[in-house]
Amino acid sequence: MTGTEASLRTKSENPFDIAREQFDAAAERLGLESGVREVLRNTQRELSVNFPVRLDSGVVKVFTGYRVQHNTARGPAKGGVRYHPQVSLDEVRALAMWMTWKCAVVRLPYGGAKGGVICNPRTMSRRELESLTRRFTSEIAVIIGPDRDIPASDVNTNAQTMAWMMDTYSMHQGYSVPTVVTGKPISIGGSEGKFEATGRGTAYIVEQAARDAGMDLNSARIVVQGFGNVGAVAAKILHELGARVVGVSDVDGGVYDPRGLDIGDVSEYNERNGRLLGYPSGERLTNDELLALPCEVLIPAALENQLHAGNAAAVRARLVVEAANGPTTPEADRALQERGVVVVPDILANAGGVTVSYFEWVQDRQAFFWTEDEINARLKQIMTASYEAVKARAEREGVNLRTGAYLLAVERVAAASTARGLYP
Numbered sequence: 185m186t187g188t189e190a191s192l193r194t195k196s197e198n199p200f201d202i203a204r205e206q207f208d209a210a211a212e213r214l215g216l217e218s219g220v221r222e223v224l225r226n227t228q229r230e231l232s233v234n235f236p237v238r239l240d241s242g243v244v245k246v247f248t249g250y251r252v253q254h255n256t257a258r259g260p261a262k263g264g265v266r267y268h269p270q271v272s273l274d275e276v277r278a279l280a281m282w283m284t285w286k287c288a289v290v291r292l293p294y295g296g297a298k299g300g301v302i303c304n305p306r307t308m309s310r311r312e313l314e315s316l317t318r319r320f321t322s323e324i325a326v327i328i329g330p331d332r333d334i335p336a337s338d339v340n341t342n343a344q345t346m347a348w349m350m351d352t353y354s355m356h357q358g359y360s361v362p363t364v365v366t367g368k369p370i371s372i373g374g375s376e377g378k379f380e381a382t383g384r385g386t387a388y389i390v391e392q393a394a395r396d397a398g399m400d401l402n403s404a405r406i407v408v409q410g411f412g413n414v415g416a417v418a419a420k421i422l423h424e425l426g427a428r429v430v431g432v433s434d435v436d437g438g439v440y441d442p443r444g445l446d447i448g449d450v451s452e453y454n455e456r457n458g459r460l461l462g463y464p465s466g467e468r469l470t471n472d473e474l475l476a477l478p479c480e481v482l483i484p485a486a487l488e489n490q491l492h493a494g495n496a497a498a499v500r501a502r503l504v505v506e507a508a509n510g511p512t513t514p515e516a517d518r519a520l521q522e523r524g525v526v527v528v529p530d531i532l533a534n535a536g537g538v539t540v541s542y543f544e545w546v547q548d549r550q551a552f553f554w555t556e557d558e559i560n561a562r563l564k565q566i567m568t569a570s571y572e573a574v575k576a577r578a579e580r581e582g583v584n585l586r587t588g589a590y591l592l593a594v595e596r597v598a599a600a601s602t603a604r605g606l607y608p
Contacts, residue, residue, distance in 0.1 A: 197489040197513050199278035205514055207281065210590035213581070219606075220598050227277050228295075229253040233323040237316045240309050247316060249301040251324040253333055254280035257600040260331050261297035262287060262538060264338025264367075265320075265345070267313075268487075271300035275488070282509055283538070285593035286531040290570045292542045295597075297333050299324065305340045317345050321352040328353070330363035330549075336541050337367040339412070339487070343379070347372060363548045366541035375544035377559035378537075383417025383485075384560065385536015386507040388567040390422060390481055393528050396575070397503055402426040405442075405479040407501065409433050409471060411460060414507050414534065415485030416451055423447040431469075431477045433486075434460045438474040441466035475499060484511035491516040499525065506530035521584055529586040531593060532574055539566050 204225050211221045231251045236244050250273055253261040263283040276298045283296030301320055305313060327333055337346055346367045353364045362373030370376065377384070394401050406422050406429045408415045419429045428444035436459055439445065445466060453463050475482065475495060482501035484490045488510035491499065496516035504520065505528045506512060512520070512527060520527055540563055547553045554562075578588025 197492065198274050199488050199510055200274040200281075202488075202510060202514060203278040203281045206586070206590060207285075207594065210587065210594040213583075213587070214591060214595055214598070216594070216598055217602075220601055223601060224255065224594065224597060227252050227254045227280060228256060229327060230273070230277070231324055231327055232273065233320070235319045235323050237312065237319055239312055247301055247303055247320070249299065249320045249323065250276045251299040251327060251333070251335075252276045252280040252297060253327070254296040255284045255597060255601070256295040257597055257604055258288065258295055259293035260295065260329075261333040262292070262294035262336070262541065263297035263299065263333075264336045264537075265299035265301070265341055265349075266339040267301050267303050267305045267316075267341055267345075268339055269302065269304045271302045276300050278488070279509055282531055284597060285590060286535050286538060288593035288596040289531050289574065289589050290535045290539055290566055291596075292538060294334075294538070294542065297335075298338075299335055300338075313345070314348055317348040318352045321349045322356070325353055325356055328364060330361060330545075334363070334541075334545060335365045336537070342413075343367055343369045343374060346374075363545055366544040368544070373544070373548045375540060375547055375559060376554065376556035377563070378540050378544055379413065380417045380421075381540035381559075381563065382414045382507065382534050382537030383419075384421055385539065385563060385567050386414065386418040386483065386485075386505060386533055387421035387425070388536070388564050389528055389533045389571055390418070390427075390483070390503075390505050391425070392568060392571045393503055393505060393526065394481065397526060399480055399503070404428065404481055405430045405444075406481045406483065407431040407474060407477050407479040408483045408485055408507075409438070409474055409490060410484065410486035410508060411450070411454060412485065414537075415483065416454065418483055418485065418507055419447050420451060427481075430479060431474050432460065433469075433471050433474045436461040437471060438469050439463050439466040440469050440474065440477060442478075481505060484508050486511065489513055491520070493519065496520055497523075501525060504528070506533045509534065517584075517586065527584065527586060528571075529589045532570060532585070532589050535570065536563055536567060539563055 279298035287294040346365045368374035431440040476498035485507035491512040493515035496519035
């Protein structure tokens, strides 16, 4: 992944506890039957693996990885694989649960899954990353598959990672299986528009939410935390739409210019150097300082727990659009709501990635591919319709957008679980 999609983590917050708290609130409001509630607040399947990789030095190191499937009532499990030093089982559990709700919000026929390996990819060579990916894929091959669980790229993984995963799985089967992962290179069945999908979907949501907040994007100041695949694409598209992107950041900190950054130039620098550190224009600042910048729209596009009880009061944005998974703790959510800050939740705002992953899966199954214009048009239609459905539910129930999204998602998954019943 170019630039790092993230960086910071508040260790005091357990993401799975947060995910369950969010679910419990929706389940209580929906009046879910206790048995269904018990099923949905737990994961369906968890696989932990410890596997050896021979490093370039000749040393053999054992890595730990996870693949968690939260729920498959609405279809095969779907979710990314991340490489990060702070991957934990509870993080992967939370991400899998959030994927279930995300797929349900945008009406994709999937359940949620997630995977991760505890490693620092920034210190590993390409050969080491390939060896790690292939061995990890071999270890989790027992539970993934085109109709069972379809991995995708995530933090610190990319199209090349997915190519290695697809090839490894295919070698085990004895024939090519392009539908086993999404986010692949176009040369082996990837989809047009996939690289930009999450950031593009976020930009579509910003357009909708800004309009409803009475903002003119042409005069809106945008701040993006996390200048990786998602944040950089969202910043670029919003810049093209006329918004003024005044601040961006990565793992090393951020850069700020109240007159607006030249996002094309920032992106080129980031591509060349792999990070924003040393960018010659604008004012350097920390990630904490970036989150407190004066702006109309704040887009957290890093890791979870970036907005928390300790910094929510410093946020000066009118609109927070969650391009990352779980970037706002419940305490911060309540604090922002009390101040009138509108938060568009992750399970809606960053659903563009899994939506185009679904498009890729469908195209591979049909062996018939769409143009990038068709992909983007279908994506915009789904993101716009999903936003309107969430907003309508929130207004009808008199709740915020996060609660509205959860009510829709949990209701849909609960209906599928109830219809299918318990086996045996």
